[in-house]
Amino acid sequence: MNISKFGEFNLINHLMEVISKDNLDIINNLSELGYVLSVPSGDDSAVWNSLDDSHVVTVDALVDNVHFNLDYISWEQLGSKSVSVNLSDIAAMGAKPIFITINLGINNEIKVEDLTSLYLGIMNKCKIYNVAVIGGDIVKSRDFFISISAYGALKQNGVLKRSGALVNDLIAITGNIGSSYGGYKILSENIDINDKLAKDHLINSHNNPIPRVNEGLELLNLGANSAIDISDGLLDDLNKLCKSSNVGAEIHSNDLPIDSYLKIAFRDDYLDYALNGGEDYELLFTAQNDVMKKIKNNINTNITIIGKIIEKEIIILDELGNEINIDPKGWDHFK
Amino acid sequence: MNISKFGEFNLINHLMEVISKDNLDIINNLSELGYVLSVPSGDDSAVWNSLDDSHVVTVDALVDNVHFNLDYISWEQLGSKSVSVNLSDIAAMGAKPIFITINLGINNEIKVEDLTSLYLGIMNKCKIYNVAVIGGDIVKSRDFFISISAYGALKQNGVLKRSGALVNDLIAITGNIGSSYGGYKILSENIDINDKLAKDHLINSHNNPIPRVNEGLELLNLGANSAIDISDGLLDDLNKLCKSSNVGAEIHSNDLPIDSYLKIAFRDDYLDYALNGGEDYELLFTAQNDVMKKIKNNINTNITIIGKIIEKEIIILDELGNEINIDPKGWDHFK
Numbered sequence: 286m287n288i289s290k291f292g293e294f295n296l297i298n299h300l301m302e303v304i305s306k307d308n309l310d311i312i313n314n315l316s317e318l319g320y321v322l323s324v325p326s327g328d329d330s331a332v333w334n335s336l337d338d339s340h341v342v343t344v345d346a347l348v349d350n351v352h353f354n355l356d357y358i359s360w361e362q363l364g365s366k367s368v369s370v371n372l373s374d375i376a377a378m379g380a381k382p383i384f385i386t387i388n389l390g391i392n393n394e395i396k397v398e399d400l401t402s403l404y405l406g407i408m409n410k411c412k413i414y415n416v417a418v419i420g421g422d423i424v425k426s427r428d429f430f431i432s433i434s435a436y437g438a439l440k441q442n443g444v445l446k447r448s449g450a451l452v453n454d455l456i457a458i459t460g461n462i463g464s465s466y467g468g469y470k471i472l473s474e475n476i477d478i479n480d481k482l483a484k485d486h487l488i489n490s491h492n493n494p495i496p497r498v499n500e501g502l503e504l505l506n507l508g509a510n511s512a513i514d515i516s517d518g519l520l521d522d523l524n525k526l527c528k529s530s531n532v533g534a535e536i537h538s539n540d541l542p543i544d545s546y547l548k549i550a551f552r553d554d555y556l557d558y559a560l561n562g563g564e565d566y567e568l569l570f571t572a573q574n575d576v577m578k579k580i581k582n583n584i585n586t587n588i589t590i591i592g593k594i595i596e597k598e599i600i601i602l603d604e605l606g607n608e609i610n611i612d613p614k615g616w617d618h619f620k
Numbered sequence: 621m622n623i624s625k626f627g628e629f630n631l632i633n634h635l636m637e638v639i640s641k642d643n644l645d646i647i648n649n650l651s652e653l654g655y656v657l658s659v660p661s662g663d664d665s666a667v668w669n670s671l672d673d674s675h676v677v678t679v680d681a682l683v684d685n686v687h688f689n690l691d692y693i694s695w696e697q698l699g700s701k702s703v704s705v706n707l708s709d710i711a712a713m714g715a716k717p718i719f720i721t722i723n724l725g726i727n728n729e730i731k732v733e734d735l736t737s738l739y740l741g742i743m744n745k746c747k748i749y750n751v752a753v754i755g756g757d758i759v760k761s762r763d764f765f766i767s768i769s770a771y772g773a774l775k776q777n778g779v780l781k782r783s784g785a786l787v788n789d790l791i792a793i794t795g796n797i798g799s800s801y802g803g804y805k806i807l808s809e810n811i812d813i814n815d816k817l818a819k820d821h822l823i824n825s826h827n828n829p830i831p832r833v834n835e836g837l838e839l840l841n842l843g844a845n846s847a848i849d850i851s852d853g854l855l856d857d858l859n860k861l862c863k864s865s866n867v868g869a870e871i872h873s874n875d876l877p878i879d880s881y882l883k884i885a886f887r888d889d890y891l892d893y894a895l896n897g898g899e900d901y902e903l904l905f906t907a908q909n910d911v912m913k914k915i916k917n918n919i920n921t922n923i924t925i926i927g928k929i930i931e932k933e934i935i936i937l938d939e940l941g942n943e944i945n946i947d948p949k950g951w952d953h954f955k
Contacts, residue, residue, distance in 0.1 A: 323674065327864070328782050329712035329849055330678035330772065339658065340675060343665035344721045344757050344769060351760045377664035386679045388723075388767050422679050425686045427763045432723050434679060434769045437665065447663050514664055529662070 286397040296397075297423055301326055303401050304408040304418060311417040320383050320438065322419060331419040333384065339444065341437035343374035346388075349429040357472040360399045362492045363431070364406025370516065371435035372414055372496035373566040377514040379445035379505025380437035382498060384419045385411070387433055390426030403431070414498050445504060445570070449511035450530035454571035454594040459497050459586050462519055464490035464544035466562025467551055483546035490544070494566040500586050504570055507579050512570035518563040520599070520611065526569065527599060536592035539604040560601070560611055621732040631732070632758055636661055638736050639743040639753060646752040655718045655773065657754060666754040668719065674774035678709035681723075681767035690764075692807040695734045697827045698766070699741025705851065706770035707749055707831035708901040712849040714780035714840025715772035717833060719754045720746070722768055725761030738766070749833050780839060780905070784846035785865035789906035789929040794832050794921050797854055799825035799879035801897025802886055818881035825879070829901040835921050839905055842914050847905035853898040855934070855946065861904065862934060871927040874939040895936070895946055 291299060301308075312322050324332035347353055347367055358366070368385065375382040387407065391400070411418060416435070468491030470476055471484060478484040497514070504512055513526045519541075527534050543559040551558060571594055572580060581588050601609045626634060636643075647657050659667035682688055682702055693701070703720065710717040722742065726735070746753060751770070785791075803826030805811055806819060813819040832849070839847055848861045854876075862869050878894040886893060906929055907915060916923050936944045 324713070324779060324781055329709040329847075330676045330715070330770075332674055332676050332713060332715075332774070332779050334673050335675070336673060338669050338671060339667055340670070340771075341665045341667050342719075342721060342755065342769070342771065344723050344755065344767075346723050346725065346757055346759045346767070348725060348759050348761045374664040378659070378667060380665070380667075384677075386677060386769065388679050388681050390681065390683060390725075390761075390763075390765060420677065420679065422681055422767075424681045424683050424765070426683045426725075426761070426765060428725075428761050430725060430759075430761060430765070432679075432681070432757075432767050434677070434721065435665075436675075436677065439667070444659055444667050446659055512664075 287393070288391060288395055288397055289393055291397065297421060300400055300404045303404045307408050307412055308418055311411060311415055314415055315383055315417055322417065326418065326420040335438060337438040337440055339439035341375055341378050341380040341439060342434060343371055344432065344434040345371050345374065346430055346432035358492050360402035361406035364403040365410040365493060367431045367433050368407050368410040369494050369496045369566060371433045372416065372498055373514040373516065375435050375437035376496050376498045376501030377445065377512050377568060378437065379501050379512065380439045381502060382414055382416045382435055382437045384417050384436045385433050386419060387421035387431065389421070389423045390428065390430040391423060392425065392427055392429060395429060443505060445501065445509060445512040447511055447513050447526045447529035450526060450532050450571040450594050451510055452532055452594050452596055454510055454573060455577045455590050456534055456536070456571050456592045456594060457577060457588050457590045458515070458542060458567050458569050459500050459588060460567045461542045461544040462515065462565045462567060463547045463555060463559035463562050465494060465564040466558040467544070467547040468492065469564070478550045480549055483550045486546045487550060491564065494564065496566055497568045497586070500568055500584055503584050504568065504580065507583060508576040509570045509572040509580065512568050515565040515567045515569050516563060518561040519569065520560045522569055524599060533595045533597040534592055534599045535595050536599070536601045538601050538609060540589065540591050542587065542589040622728070623726060623730055623732055624728055626732065632756060635735055635739045638739045642743050642747055643753050646746060646750055649750055650718055650752055657752065661753065661755040670773060672773040672775055674779065676710055676713050676715040676772035676774060677769060678706055679767065679769040680706050680709065681765055684764040693827050695737035696741035699738040700745040700828060702766045702768050703742050703745040704829050704831045704901060706768045707751065707833055708849040708851065710770050710772035711831050711833045711836030712780065712847050712903060713772065714836050714847065715774045716837060717749055717751045717770055717772045719752050719771045720768050721754060722756035722766065724758045725763065725765040726758060727760065727762055727764060730764060778840060780836065780844060780847040782846055782848050782861045782864035785861060785867050785906040785929050786845055787867055787929050787931055789845055789908060790912045790925050791869055791871070791906050791927045791929060792912060792923050792925045793850070793877060793902050793904050794835050794923060795902045796877045796879040797850065797900045797902060798882045798890060798894035798897050800829060800899040801893040802879065802882040803827065804899070813885045815884055818885045821881045822885060826899065829899065831901055832903045832921070835903055835919055838919050839903065839915065842918060843911040844905045844907040844915065847903050850900040850902045850904050851898060853896040854904065855895045857904055859934060868930045868932040868934055869927055870930050870935045870937065873936050873944060875924065875926050877922065877924040
């Protein structure tokens with residue numbers, strides 16, 4: 286169905302209706318946890334009550350043909366991914382995500398069915414992390430875009446900042462890196478990969494990243510000193526963390542948890558992809574020795590120590606301890 | 621200067637730097653009021669602490685050639701207006717706006733100087749209402765867009781909802797209506813208005829609307845029953861308020877506080893513009909008789925009673941008490 290048959294107001298209502306049953310369940314769950322939505326979507330603003338005194342907010346937009354291509358990702362996957370990239374930013378603070386608002390820019394080529402799929406994808410991801418949709422706005426735009434704001438809460442004191450890294454902290458990451466960029470390469474350059482398992486795995490890593498929400502909560506609980514999520518590439522994000530903390534880092538390239546399917550599919554380039562690829566949405570964090578031990582023992586997700594914080598500069602060492610020369614590139618859609 | 625010379629990360633830093641002095645003053649003011657920004661812009665998320673237990677959020681996007689036209693509005697005015705339309709949604713809840721985040725979609729035709737002006741306009745409005753910029757994201761997009769999320773706090777219990785109107789409530793609005801649409805008509809259709817004062821006033825009403833922040837706070841304090849801001853046109857927004865409250869309304873068209881310059885400039889159409897124009901950003905609210913008296917006595921802004929809440933339907937009466945037949949049109953960018 287063409288969207289022009291719906292009015293602006295009716296379209297939002299229709300999409301909220303699509304997710305209403307699941308959303309209401311989540312709102313009720315959150316209410317029991319102490320996050321009470323006192324004015325839901327549909328008024329001038331949404332209002333919630335909570336007894337927590339720390340509030341976390343992040344915003345991230347994805348634009349058609351810049352951040353995604355609808356030839357390579359389904360509407361449903363796009364909805365899920367949009368939620369994940371925002372929850373990842375909340376996770377990187379060690380906070381609990383509770384609510385999101387959705388801002389869509391849509392054009393007349395888009396069908397109501399597409400937006401319905403998008404909202405179902407959003408809700409699928411929201412259900413996993415018990416996050417409710419509390420509002421949104423739909424506007425007309427030539428390029429389709431989705432901008433999500435996510436709100437989180439911090440129960441305990443303290444927060445995981447980029448600026449908390451200290452000299453001698455160990456540096457670690459959750460999960461594996463590089464696979465998302467491998468998937469991006471396969472999709473955007475139509476690269477033929479013989480190993481179907483590898484191909485599917487890499488594409489799935491790109492289209493369906495996992496935000497490390499529980500891991501972020503645990504990292505703060507257990508006493509990590511700093512964290513950032515890897516959205517722009519390991520080196521680029523490490524660089525941001527080090528700059529914020531006014532420190533340097535020594536990375537052992539041999540210890541990097543590079544995705545094993547990536548190594549199979551991209552035998553020559555996997556190190557570059559792992560260091561500079563981006564969109565991994567793993568957490569890069571630092572902690573003192575004893576805290577790092579506790580973290581490795583208590584978090585179920587694979588945690589890999591990849592180096593340590595030093596006073597100045599970022600140095601990458603190979604297996605023999607020799608310095609490798611790599612420029613941090615990172616994602617930059619303006620260059 | 622061309623934006624491609626800046627990286628994504630550097631561009632945000634540059635723009636935050638442009639407003640940093642004023643923004644820091646506001647952050648310090650807010651801190652003294654109990655709203656402490658513990659992690660400012662530049663980390664994965666922003667974090668604030670407050671002892672209030674009610675939190676308000678709204679999001680609104682403006683897209684080039686849909687919601688504005690840069691031939692008719694300066695970058696600085698656009699920045700100010702983007703803030704105003706969001707603060708207006710916070711005001712309509714009776715809440716105090718405290719923070720905003722800014723999400724820009726920009727293309728290569730836009731100059732750094734344009735965005736600097738935009739940010740200066742944003743900060744000009746933020747200074748008036750003591751609202752700090754706590755974060756943002758800049759993405760690439762063919763159509764320039766600005767999406768602002770605004771956060772507010774409610775100190776006291778209660779909130780002004782659309783759904784609170786009761787039968788026999790008096791209906792009133794702050795300020796005057798219709799002038800913004802008059803300005804829009806002049807700008808978009810290049811209409812020649814002899815009276816220069818009227819022309820300038822109408823254009824200014826459209827490009828520089830005033831969010832009724834203090835009025836919203838007072839309305840909640842003094843015991844109003846319901847409120848909505850007039851963004852889509854008086855009739856359309858009245859219709860939304862009545863639907864939410866499950867009531868009707870009787871409006872006396874003769875009592876409408878129609879902008880006097882609008883009457884001069886558009887002698888034949890002013891009633892239509894006042895009823896259906898939109899973008900007035902005045903507050904439409906309802907209150908019981910005695911509360912309305914207190915409101916009129918205590919709020920400095922002009923308050924006009926335009927009718928009362930009845931059981932069913934929206935009826936517009938002329939000066940003789942005869943029903944006028946007008947369809948609510950309202951703004952809808954999809955039709």
